[in-house]
Amino acid sequence: MEVIIKKDRESAGRLAAKIIAGLINRNPAAVLGLATGSTPLGLYNELVRMHKEESLSFRHVKTFNLDEYIGLDPADPCSFYNEMHTNLLKRIDLAEGAAQIPDGRAKDIVASCEAYEAAIKRAGGIDLQVLGIGHDGHLAFNEPGSSLSSRTRIKTLSKVTIKANARFFGSEERVPKHVMTMGLGTIMEARTCMMLAFGKDKADAVAATVEGPVSASCPASVLQFHQNAIIILDEEAASKLQRHDYYIDVYEDKPDWQRYE
Numbered sequence: 001m002e003v004i005i006k007k008d009r010e011s012a013g014r015l016a017a018k019i020i021a022g023l024i025n026r027n028p029a030a031v032l033g034l035a036t037g038s039t040p041l042g043l044y045n046e047l048v049r050m051h052k053e054e055s056l057s058f059r060h061v062k063t064f065n066l067d068e069y070i071g072l073d074p075a076d077p078c079s080f081y082n083e084m085h086t087n088l089l090k091r092i093d094l095a096e097g098a099a100q101i102p103d104g105r106a107k108d109i110v111a112s113c114e115a116y117e118a119a120i121k122r123a124g125g126i127d128l129q130v131l132g133i134g135h136d137g138h139l140a141f142n143e144p145g146s147s148l149s150s151r152t153r154i155k156t157l158s159k160v161t162i163k164a165n166a167r168f169f170g171s172e173e174r175v176p177k178h179v180m181t182m183g184l185g186t187i188m189e190a191r192t193c194m195m196l197a198f199g200k201d202k203a204d205a206v207a208a209t210v211e212g213p214v215s216a217s218c219p220a221s222v223l224q225f226h227q228n229a230i231i232i233l234d235e236e237a238a239s240k241l242q243r244h245d246y247y248i249d250v251y252e253d254k255p256d257w258q259r260y261e
């Protein structure tokens with residue numbers, strides 16, 4: 001795992017955008033895995049800026065989102081479909097049909113999840129998966145207890161997640177209980193996993209992910225098994241890491257050819 005600690009979420013978002021832009025410059029037809037939530041918003045704003053001001057083009061890029069609520073209309077302001085289009089997809093030059101999001105209105109959920117997995121395979125797999133983390137250590141909507149090799153499927157949200165996401169819906173009662181989510185096994189097949197976490201309230205989940213035992217009780221800890229996982233944190237989210245100073249040293253002393261910025 002490469003743990004990078006930036007002073008604040010703004011500089012962390014800029015670094016994450018630089019890593020994605022570097023990938024697209026090397027491979028204009030890159031396949032990106034995208035995440036919703038408040039954490040990647042700075043990253044998405046920076047990608048939009050690079051698109052507008054530095055002619056970063058997404059014309060040949062394909063995207064796959066991690067998850068979606070079951071039963072919400074895509075036009076619902078709280079759907080991940082809506083959130084993703086508003087925050088990024090509408091603001092860049094993706095080709096028609098290049099963005100895929102699990103279909104929370106599918107009649108046959110099992111078939112729709114299988115089709116989603118097949119579409120990722122057909123696209124050649126995900127080159128870089130953007131990830132946030134839940135307070136309980138969830139990745140996408142893989143709640144604690146999720147199989148570490150799970151695939152795209154239906155999940156029931158935990159009380160912790162319902163509470164955390166109620167801010168978007170106005171009340172806990174309005175948060176759908178069921179979701180469709182890529183599995184941890186699906187996420188682990190991405191060639192690079194880039195997880196972002198900001199703020200004090202994520203510090204425990206981050207410490208468990210990076211320095212705790214690998215366990216389904218903290219789903220994000222599965223990233224310890226990933227060959228190319230980049231964890232980008234602000235100082236607050238990194239505040240409970242025992243090897244905090246070592247991670248800073250490693251990043252400062254990177255050989256030039258390994259540097260992102």
Ligand code: GLP
Nearest residue numbers: 035037038039132133134140141
């Ligand atoms: C949701 C999403 C996750 C996201 C998490 C954290 O439950 N399904 O993909 O990482 O919340 O959200 P936030 O970034 O808003 O803290």
